[in-house]
Amino acid sequence: MIIVIPAYAEPGITTVLDSLNQCSSPGCKVEVIIHINSPTGAMHPFNHATTLSVAKTNDWINKNKNKGISFHLIVNDDLPSAIAGVGLARKIGMDEAISRFADINNEEGIIVCLDADCTVAKNYLQEIWINFSRHPETEVATIYFEHPLEGAEENSVYEGIKNYELFLRYYIAGLREAQFPYAYHTVGSAMAVRAARYAKQGGMNKKKAGEDFYFLQKIFPNGNPIEINSTVVMPSPRASDRVPFGTGKSIHKYLDEGEAIITTYHPLCFKDLKQYFNDVEEFYKISGGSLNKIVKEYPDGLKQFLVDVELEEKLKELNKHSSNLDSFTKRFYNWFNGFKVLKYVHFATENSYPPIPVVEAAYEIIKQMKSIKGDTLPSLDSLLSFYRELDRQQ
Numbered sequence: 001m002i003i004v005i006p007a008y009a010e011p012g013i014t015t016v017l018d019s020l021n022q023c024s025s026p027g028c029k030v031e032v033i034i035h036i037n038s039p040t041g042a043m044h045p046f047n048h049a050t051t052l053s054v055a056k057t058n059d060w061i062n063k064n065k066n067k068g069i070s071f072h073l074i075v076n077d078d079l080p081s082a083i084a085g086v087g088l089a090r091k092i093g094m095d096e097a098i099s100r101f102a103d104i105n106n107e108e109g110i111i112v113c114l115d116a117d118c119t120v121a122k123n124y125l126q127e128i129w130i131n132f133s134r135h136p137e138t139e140v141a142t143i144y145f146e147h148p149l150e151g152a153e154e155n156s157v158y159e160g161i162k163n164y165e166l167f168l169r170y171y172i173a174g175l176r177e178a179q180f181p182y183a184y185h186t187v188g189s190a191m192a193v194r195a196a197r198y199a200k201q202g203g204m205n206k207k208k209a210g211e212d213f214y215f216l217q218k219i220f221p222n223g224n225p226i227e228i229n230s231t232v233v234m235p236s237p238r239a240s241d242r243v244p245f246g247t248g249k250s251i252h253k254y255l256d257e258g259e260a261i262i263t264t265y266h267p268l269c270f271k272d273l274k275q276y277f278n279d280v281e282e283f284y285k286i287s288g289g290s291l292n293k294i295v296k297e298y299p300d301g302l303k304q305f306l307v308d309v310e311l312e313e314k315l316k317e318l319n320k321h322s323s324n325l326d327s328f329t330k331r332f333y334n335w336f337n338g339f340k341v342l343k344y345v346h347f348a349t350e351n352s353y354p355p356i357p358v359v360e361a362a363y364e365i366i367k368q369m370k371s372i373k374g375d376t377l378p379s380l381d382s383l384l385s386f387y388r389e390l391d392r393q394q
Helices: 014-021 046-063 086-103 124-134 155-177 195-200 211-222 247-257 267-277 288-295 300-308 311-320 325-335 338-351 358-370 380-392
Strands: 002-007 030-039 069-079 110-113 140-145 191-194 226-234
Touching: 002 086, 014 030, 014 046, 014 069, 030 046, 030 086, 046 069, 069 086, 086 110, 086 195, 086 211, 110 124, 110 195, 124 140, 124 191, 124 226, 140 211, 155 267, 155 358, 155 380, 191 195, 191 211, 211 325, 211 338, 226 380, 267 300, 267 338, 267 358, 288 311, 300 338, 311 325, 358 380
Parallel strands: 002 030, 002 110, 030 069, 140 226
Antiparallel strands: 110 191, 140 191
C-alpha cells in the first residue's frame, strides 16, 4: 500500500505524518510519498512555505524511523504555472507509486490518496487493507470522512464547514434516493485505487480542481467500488482561495458573504432523476414510439435535457451493441454517468428549480426517506449528525 500526499505551501505538513505514524500496522508493507510542489515563479510567501515544508519533512523523516512505514519525499518547485495544481501534483505522486509497484510486479498494490491538511484514525491503514483484502474484485474505494467541528479556527469556519459537509452528504443522499447506481462521495483525500485499474484508466488528470470527481466517475462503472466506513479521514475545514471550487473555496466564500450563500440543488432534481432511472429497463430494445410515450410523462425540464443529450439516438446505439439487459444497463450508466447526472442537476437548477438553503433541502430528503410530515426545520447540527450516520451505514 502506498499513500500519496501532495503538498503545496504546507508548513504544518508534519501533522499528517504524525497521524500516519501512529496508525496500527495493517499487516502489509506501507510507503508514504510526500510530493511537495509549487509552480514556476511562485512568489513569497508560497516559495518560503515550500522551502520550510521540505526542511520540516526531511527533518521529520530522519527523526521518525518506523519499521512498518517508510516515508519518501519528492520535490517539484518548478511545475508549469499553466497546469500546476492539485490534479498535476496528485498525478505525479500517483504515477510515482505506479512506478514503485511496477518495480516489484505488484499490479494489486493499493494507491491511497490523502491530503497534507488531514489527520486519520488509528485504524486507517488496517481498515483499508482489510476491506481490499476481503473484496479482491474491488479496484476502487471511497473512505469515510468527517471535518472537525471544533478547534483552533474561528467559530464561523466551523459553521461554514457544517453547511458545506451537509451539502456534500445531501447530494449523495439525493443520488441514492434517485437510485443512481454510483452514488459515492468523490473526496480527493479519501479515496483509494488498485495499481492496475489506475494504469488502465490512464492515471490521474491534471485538473486544478475537481480532479477527484472526474477521476472517480471514470473508474466507478468498471471498478466494483466499495465504501470503507469503518475508519475516518479528517480533512481540514480551513478557508482557501487556491482552487476555483471545493472545500477551501466554499469556506472562503462563506466567510466573505455569510450563511445565506449556502444553498443547494432542489430535491425535485432527484425526484426527476428517479422517474427517469426507473424506466431504464424499459429502454432496452425500445421503439421510438414507445420511448416518446414514456418521455411525454417527464417534467418539461427533464424532457428538454434528454433532447439536448440526444437520448433517442443514444439508446439506438446502446441497444445495437447490447446482447442482453445486463449489458444494456451497464452501457447505459457508462453513458449517463456522474458527469451527466451533475449536468442535469445544474440544468434543472438553472431552468426549473431554483436552489434552496441546504438545511431545507436536507430535511426534505429525510422527510421522503422517513415519511415524516411537518415543516419545523431541525438544527444544522442534528441534520449533519443524521447524514453522517446515514453514510456510515452504507
